[in-house]
Amino acid sequence: MKTVIKPAKSTSWSMRFADFKEITKVRLAVSVVFSSLAGYLLGADEISFVSLLLLAFGGYCMVGASNAYNQIIEKDLDALMKRTMNRPIPSGRMSVNQGMTIAVVLTVLGVVSLYFLNPKTAMFGAISIFLYTSVYTPLKTMTPLSVFVGAFPGAIPFMLGWVAASNEFGIEPGTLFMIQFFWQFPHFWALAWMLDDDYKKGGFKMLPTGKKDKGTALQIIMYTIWMMVISVVPVLGITGRLQLSIPAAVIIFIMGGVMLFFAFRLYEKRDNVSARKLMLASVTYITFMQVVYVLDKYIPALF
Known part of the structure; x- marks a missing residue:
């Protein structure tokens, strides 16, 4: 019996992890973290590896939270499109409550991590989440100007790294x-x-x-x-x-x-x-x- 149950559990956890990566858009999140770290290196007089870790972790959490909120809001629309219909929520593999829990936890972890760097960094990170989820996302079905609005939170990461390093804007x-x-x-x-x-x-x-x-x-x-x-x-x-x-x-x-x-x-x-x-x-x-x-x-x- 054990030889049957263990692979099932392993498969279950691997699927959950795959869904976590999907709802946080891991590739996009990693690219955003890369931009933030580049900005940090440009703004730093002295490099702190603790600060780099906080920025990387907090940055991933903030991007992951934004993407999770986005997929919750657009779950019905995602179900209509070929490229998104297999996402965790529209496919039924993850409930809205589970998605919201992930989004909220990542938001808190992200803001706290960035606050340890300095309050300005946390503020810009929070602004990014707000603009992406509360302004850009609903505008996507209303007007092409949504891309202009979405460019603001999208442009924050490179800048965020410099602010994290210098505490200055x-x-x-x-x-x-x-x-x-x-x-x-x-x-x-x-x-x-x-x-x-x-x-x-x-x-x-x-x-x-x-x-x-x-x-x-x-x-x-x-x-x-x-x-x-x-x-x-x-x-x-x-x-x-x-x-x-x-x-x-x-x-x-x-x-x-x-x-x-x-x-x-x-x-x-x-x-x-x-x-x-x-x-x-x-x-x-x-x-x-x-x-x-x-x-x-x-x-x-x-x-």
Whole structure:
């Protein structure tokens, strides 16, 4: 009997863990934590590994809580879309009460963890959850402007790391915020382009013109250009302690140019293949841009 029961229990726990990862969107959460840690390294005079752990844990909890609240609110709409119908709540594997318990516990753990860093960090983390769940989420079925609203909580992580390290909000974290703010539009609209048919089943209005047309592609190009400009502004020496060497700025600008190339390809072809290439290029850009910033600060000889 024992040889039968143990695998069943193991399977049960593995399924619960898989559902936890799904409701917190583990890949997205990890990418957000990466951005926060990069911001911390840029803002820190001295690196504290305890602070890094608190930021990573608190950041994951805050993102996980936001995603859990989102999936609770959108459970009926998620059931209509192919890509989301197998999520824990719409599939019936997890109840709304269980999802809410996870969301509330993660919220408390996240706020407390970030508060141990400093109150400003906890405040921005709490603002991020509020904007994502209470403003962005309900607007998704009302207006394409929801993407603009959602870009605010989405841009907080890179900035949050600097605030966690310095306990200050000024031109430096503001610049980091703007970089990630403008980056989100080409990234998310490329994703929304690919998923437009599925989004429409759920009643979501995510593309700026409501269509996969030249108007949407043109806006993607414009926001990509703004992202490229803001990303290299620190090379001018006008962003306080946030500095960027000329070689690092050139590398980042070239990486942005790759994104811009794919944005123009999308404008030309207007197909899902081009949108996917742009989306992948955007993920590569945000990751390596942050890596270049950090390396430029700590190992300037590389540039």
